[in-house]
Amino acid sequence: MKIFATYNIKGGVGKTAAAVNLSYVAAQEGARALVWDLDPQGAASFYFRIKAKIQGGTKRLVAGKSELDPLIKGTDFPGLDLLPADFSLRHLDRALDGTKKPAQILAQLLQDLEGQYDFLFLDCPPSISLASRSVFVACDALLVPTIPTPLSLRTLDQLAGHLKKKGPKRLRVLPFFCMVDRRKILHRNILEQRDDLPMPALETTVPYSTYVEQMGIHRAPLGSFAHRSAAAESYRSLWKEILLQAKAS
């Protein structure tokens, strides 16, 4: 079981779009995949038309009182399940703060899913916090969607700096460019200088696409309603690349 987290300090950069679309691709290819919607906004749950849970599930989870299993929901797509957002996740930081080994908790919870799934996708809310720390410990690689703008690059530097000091050594960081608009000179320039990034970015870039925006209308992964679109194609090749990287590590 490989665990990925779609992660970025910045908000609105395509983390949820990546988690939803990459997990869909993985499941279409025959793998068993699970998305854990860790964002209290519940965007990933929304895309799969699954109601977010309102009870204090996370607190109980962290306290070791209940298991993940009964919370998992099957999506409309074979092989793809979702662990819906829980509004009390807002308090995940606080809940973790009260435990002895906050960083290990998530990893332990996920261990129960070993054997049930081939790939886990943790869709994270933006921020660096205790909760992020436990994500870093639990997962094999961070998938970092990055919009090709100077500001985004700066946050990537920040993340790199943070991980260097505090991150687990084995954690891989895989940035990729998304919402790329080739008509914008700024985007083109940054892509040409991609070698200057603090860590190598994946080759594949996700283009800016109205289809991605339409996911909110269809409430479904891109591939299920715009299979042939360039953006859907880009998520498929992005997934291929991620798999290669995951195998190499």
Next chain:
Amino acid sequence: MTHCSTEYVLPSGAKAEVFLTELEDQVVLSQPETSQENRFFVDTFDRRIQRLGGSLWWQRQKDGVRLFWRSAPGQRPSSWPLQDCPTFASALPKGSLRTALEPVIQMRRLLPLVEVRLKASVFRVLDRRQKTVAYLHWVQSQAVLPRDTAGRGKRRWDLTDRFAIEEIRGYSKKFQRLTRLLGAAGLRPAETTQLEAALAAAGCSQGSKSSKLQLELSARQPAEEALQQIFLHLLSVLEVNEAGVRSDLDSEFLHEFRVAVRRTRAALTQVRGVFPATVVERFRQEFSWLGKVSGPTRDLDVYLLKMPTYEEHLPPSIRADLEPLRHHLRGRQRREQKRLTRALASPRYRSIKKDWRQELESKRPSGESPPNALMPISKVAAKRIWKAYKKVFTRGSAIHRDTPAEALHDLRIDCKKLRYLLEFFRSLFAPQPIASLIRDLKKLQDTLGDFNDFEVQRDQLSQYADEMTSEGSAPASTLLAMGRLLALLEEWQHRERLGFHPRFEAFSKSRPVAQKLFRGENRS
């Protein structure tokens, strides 16, 4: 295809469309997605896969076929792409499937059983958000039998529609509600699998008659009648296997055929005074002829079946050297098979079957019956069995370390006769002691049988070596490998010889049980 563990059928007379319309008053259903599948079920002639509880089928797909295996009803099937539909276990995909099925299918051929044509419609059951919370499957199907050798064209039967609900993880309440709705509409869990339903519709639920004797005789039945019943059963086994023998579908047809022949002969000669002597004499000769004309093919079949085991016991470097032997055996097998096919097409064989059946189905005029014909069968049987037992006990105890091999062969024949008698008449005696007696006897027979087989195989191997040498088809390396095989067979035979004494000793312990069961019967 998706998978559900419980299938439901409509109450008789109900219409699927009406049920669906009514269901839509309660739940929101999407437009169905439909698909079609033609499943070609296969099994051995004696339904080994069915008896195992599984089902095996293939479907055509681009560039070949896809093979499906369901280990038990309600289980999710696994599937593999294949070039062609498999005919023998060796053609199954390597791995878990072959490991599971090879010991069951053994040497038998996978034959087409029935084709099931399905039209599946899958409805999504939706909630307020249009999220799928379950799937409803509706399967319409037909059983199809292909054109057959009896000249019947393709035949079809409509099967009862089936429904199933597929649960989605995390939506068990919705699943339960749907289950209740189906129940309320009068749907009931299907009692048979789709395959069983198809076989029943096509009138082939029952597999072929097994050569296993499952006779129900009654103690006071006159001996003549009981024997007729036994012979008729054996005759039907013979006839059922005949077509498979003719076309050499697999080696087991001939084996079963020959067992029926041998049993017939044993019953004829072992139970005396029930049929007129002239009848016994004629058919003893006829069945003896049938045994003889089918012997060479069977011997070669056995050799070919054993080849992989032989090779396994030779060093890997010389295994390939046996290939010319295999080639030789195959050639001879084909020739002998042809000869056998001719014999089965002969007027002699036809009249054996016809006359024998007439003999068995007719009633002898009263007053002309041989002495034992009207005796109760239990008396006749017990007497014969006990006599056979005594012979085995006496002959067996006389065998010592350096008794010549002949004695073991004679004992083997005696044991065989005893075994046949026990099997013919087991329904007349208490089931438990009979079963344990047969078990004990079988163990002894295994040792004696192996001892004999190794000897026969040695003789044959020398004979094949002669044949191949005179044909010039045996390179020196092959002859050397055969020489090593010969030594191996000798060693194995010796091992069986050593095993005989402990086996016989164990067998002797069954004497009191046998005595009580059969001699007791005699006295009363």
